[in-house]
Amino acid sequence: MASTANDHSPSQTRQGPKLPVLEREKLILNGRSYHWITERICGVLENRQPLLWWILFIPCALIAMIGVGLGLTYLVSTGVGVWGMSNRVFWGWDITNFVFWIGIGHAGTLISAVLFLTRQNWRTSINRAAEAMTIFAVMCAGIFPAFHVGRVWMAWFLAPIPNSNAIWQNFKSPLLWDVFAVSTYFTISLIFWYLGMVPDLATIRDRCKPGLRKALYGIFALGWRGGNRQWSHYEMAYLLLAALSTPLVLSVHSIVSFDFATSVVPGWHTTIFPPYFVAGAIFGGFAMVLTIMIPARALYGLQDLITMKHIDNMAKIILLTGTIVGYAYLMELFVAYYSGAKYEMDAFKFRITGPYWWAYVAMMSCNVLSPQFFWFKACRENLWVVLAVAMCVNVGMWFERFVIIVGTLARMFLPGDWKTYSPSWVEIMLFVGTIGMFLALFLLFLRFLPCINIAEVKWTLKESDPHHDDHHDHPDHGTEVVAAYQHELHAEGSADAKA
Amino acid sequence: MSTTRKRVYGYLAEFSSASALFKAAEKVRDAGFSKWDCHSPYPVHGLDGAMGMKRSILPWFVFCGGTLGLITGFSLAYFTQVEIYPTVVQSKPANFFTIPAFFPIMFELTILFSGFTTLFGLLGLMKLPRLNHPLFASRQFHRATDDAFFIAIEARDPKFSPEGTRRLLEDIGGKSIELVEEED
Numbered sequence: 001m002a003s004t005a006n007d008h009s010p011s012q013t014r015q016g017p018k019l020p021v022l023e024r025e026k027l028i029l030n031g032r033s034y035h036w037i038t039e040r041i042c043g044v045l046e047n048r049q050p051l052l053w054w055i056l057f058i059p060c061a062l063i064a065m066i067g068v069g070l071g072l073t074y075l076v077s078t079g080v081g082v083w084g085m086s087n088r089v090f091w092g093w094d095i096t097n098f099v100f101w102i103g104i105g106h107a108g109t110l111i112s113a114v115l116f117l118t119r120q121n122w123r124t125s126i127n128r129a130a131e132a133m134t135i136f137a138v139m140c141a142g143i144f145p146a147f148h149v150g151r152v153w154m155a156w157f158l159a160p161i162p163n164s165n166a167i168w169q170n171f172k173s174p175l176l177w178d179v180f181a182v183s184t185y186f187t188i189s190l191i192f193w194y195l196g197m198v199p200d201l202a203t204i205r206d207r208c209k210p211g212l213r214k215a216l217y218g219i220f221a222l223g224w225r226g227g228n229r230q231w232s233h234y235e236m237a238y239l240l241l242a243a244l245s246t247p248l249v250l251s252v253h254s255i256v257s258f259d260f261a262t263s264v265v266p267g268w269h270t271t272i273f274p275p276y277f278v279a280g281a282i283f284g285g286f287a288m289v290l291t292i293m294i295p296a297r298a299l300y301g302l303q304d305l306i307t308m309k310h311i312d313n314m315a316k317i318i319l320l321t322g323t324i325v326g327y328a329y330l331m332e333l334f335v336a337y338y339s340g341a342k343y344e345m346d347a348f349k350f351r352i353t354g355p356y357w358w359a360y361v362a363m364m365s366c367n368v369l370s371p372q373f374f375w376f377k378a379c380r381e382n383l384w385v386v387l388a389v390a391m392c393v394n395v396g397m398w399f400e401r402f403v404i405i406v407g408t409l410a411r412m413f414l415p416g417d418w419k420t421y422s423p424s425w426v427e428i429m430l431f432v433g434t435i436g437m438f439l440a441l442f443l444l445f446l447r448f449l450p451c452i453n454i455a456e457v458k459w460t461l462k463e464s465d466p467h468h469d470d471h472h473d474h475p476d477h478g479t480e481v482v483a484a485y486q487h488e489l490h491a492e493g494s495a496d497a498k499a
Numbered sequence: 500m501s502t503t504r505k506r507v508y509g510y511l512a513e514f515s516s517a518s519a520l521f522k523a524a525e526k527v528r529d530a531g532f533s534k535w536d537c538h539s540p541y542p543v544h545g546l547d548g549a550m551g552m553k554r555s556i557l558p559w560f561v562f563c564g565g566t567l568g569l570i571t572g573f574s575l576a577y578f579t580q581v582e583i584y585p586t587v588v589q590s591k592p593a594n595f596f597t598i599p600a601f602f603p604i605m606f607e608l609t610i611l612f613s614g615f616t617t618l619f620g621l622l623g624l625m626k627l628p629r630l631n632h633p634l635f636a637s638r639q640f641h642r643a644t645d646d647a648f649f650i651a652i653e654a655r656d657p658k659f660s661p662e663g664t665r666r667l668l669e670d671i672g673g674k675s676i677e678l679v680e681e682e683d
Binding site for chain 1: 516517518520521522524536537538539540541542543544545546547549550552554555557558561575576579580583584586588591593597600601603604606607608610611613614615617618620621622624625627628629630631632634640641642643644645646651
């Protein structure tokens with residue numbers, strides 16, 4: 001099934017000069033066949049899990065149960081006071097965590113939708129895992145505002161349902177917009193994720209022996225047959241969902257930023273917040289994708305499917321969005337200075353020189369300085385460097401939200417409200433619990449669902465183009481394919497390099 | 500009353516590659532068949548044209564769904580907030596000029612309704628979920644989701660004939676041609 005490198009070489013019938021066209025780097029290495037792709041991806045969930053899976057899963061699941069399960073039980077049964085909500089910095093870690101997790105959830109939809117619309121075919125190897133990550137991150141995020149309302153059994157008041165008091169929600173409030181945005185985002189992401197998975201679930205169904213397992217995968221595969229009369233509608237649905245998700249993903253974090261920006265609090269009341277939050281969300285989301293995909297790739301031997309090219313692209317996106325975030329940080333400072341507004345200037349002075357200066361330094365160094373390593377090709381190609389930078393960004397993005405929330409609420413207009421904030425143990429427990437929950441859910445995803453989009457990866461192979469061998473019908477494109485410079489630099493990983 | 504009679508579903512023929520499938524599909528289309536389909540592990544580019552299929556009508560459903568969502572979002576926010584129970588919070592008025600504040604809700608509900616219409620519209624158009632299908636009785640069809648390309652021509656097609664259709668499939672390069680039967 002391996003394609004030859006000369007499939008696209010033009011015949012000699014055409015006269016005149018030829019345009020040199022850079023050969024595209026292969027998305028799937030070593031000329032793998034369709035069947036190999038099926039075997040390798042299905043093998044992840046059909047074979048016995050490696051020992052490391054259990055070593056990671058058991059502690060993560062325990063942390064999730066203790067942190068989220070026990071933490072929430074204690075919180076609800078005692079009252080939100082134990083969450084450190086009896087002082088002015090009531091948003092503390094809770095909303096920091098909410099914004100942190102929601103931000104992480106943005107890379108999935110970005111990879112699926114925006115990169116789909118812009119025809120970035122490299123997305124096919126990573127979109128499934130990134131979408132799963134989105135779903136799990138939004139689940140983690142949802143916990144915080146739901147319980148932050150105080151009496152969680154009254155959380156249904158957020159839904160626009162007629163109630164006996166005949167009072168409706170305040171539709172002018174960004175907090176209610178947030179309810180709509182986050183719940184829509186979760187629903188649409190889930191639909192997108194599931195629909196994208198239907199053909200792959202059918203692949204697994206067709207490989208199973210008859211039994212419960214086949215029945216379960218069969219039910220979720222909906223009886224998919226891969227007929228073109230299905231694919232035709234399916235592709236249209238996928239395109240529509242991508243087109244719907246693209247503005248949605250931008251809207252969600254914009255609306256999250258409205259929670260801050262529509263207030264009159266110095267340091268929050270800025271128009272730069274929506275794009276700044278969106279760039280930060282993409283930035284943090286890609287870092288989390290790298291953080292979990294690099295180990296998963298090594299653990300399950302997916303190097304031919306998730307290649308260095310994919311990691312290189314993601315590193316470049318991190319560099320780009322990290323630089324946008326850095327620009328936003330500096331612009332925020334400049335505008336505070338340029339506004340001449342005393343409160344605005346004091347708010348930023350407090351962030352930098354106040355008791356939380358270390359959080360500001362952590363934010364700046366992790367988010368702005370650490371991605372700068374990605375200017376260098378050697379750094380983008382060293383997985384340890386990539387992983388270290390991604391971890392830095394994860395930490396830095398959490399600190400960004402901490403700086404914004406705590407660094408502002410600790411110094412509001414009334415000096416009587418001033419407080420040096422430290423989290424309560426329940427706050428810490430819940431945050432650690434959601435990390436465990438996120439990782440445990442992701443490990444379960446690897447165990448039970450196809451972690452790479454099988455159908456779309458097959459689609460990116462050269463022989464999947466029905467016209468790839470039509471030299472007789474289309475003798476000449478007027479172009480000449482020249483080897484990509486990456487191939488010249490790297491004999492490794494390009495078995496088809498025209499040496 | 501149990502019978503073991505079987506009804507012919509149609510012929511299933513395998514093709515070696517996406518390009519072979521594409522060229523074969525053009526010939527089946529030109530032979531005038533209507534109840535047939537190409538099965539492939541991934542969507543083959545341009546096969547809609549080769550099969551003589553029209554563009555999917557799903558976008559129209561989604562447009563209607565999205566419009567309904569927009570109207571729902573507007574009505575929900577405007578009528579409850581301005582007409583039924585005017586809510587003045589932080590001395591912000593509730594009147595006609597409040598509408599821009601409802602845009603986020605209108606936008607989100609447009610997307611939400613469109614998303615649901617896409618999901619259910621798609622299932623309707625694909626006639627899924629349908630967990631059982633005669634093709635699943637085939638001994639080779641399971642490879643359609645792995646690495647094989649098939650054309651299935653149904654017996655209920657007016658052009659179908661046991662010999663003629665088989666010969667057509669052989670002529671256009673079909674391999675391991677199989678008569679698929681379903682239990683009556």
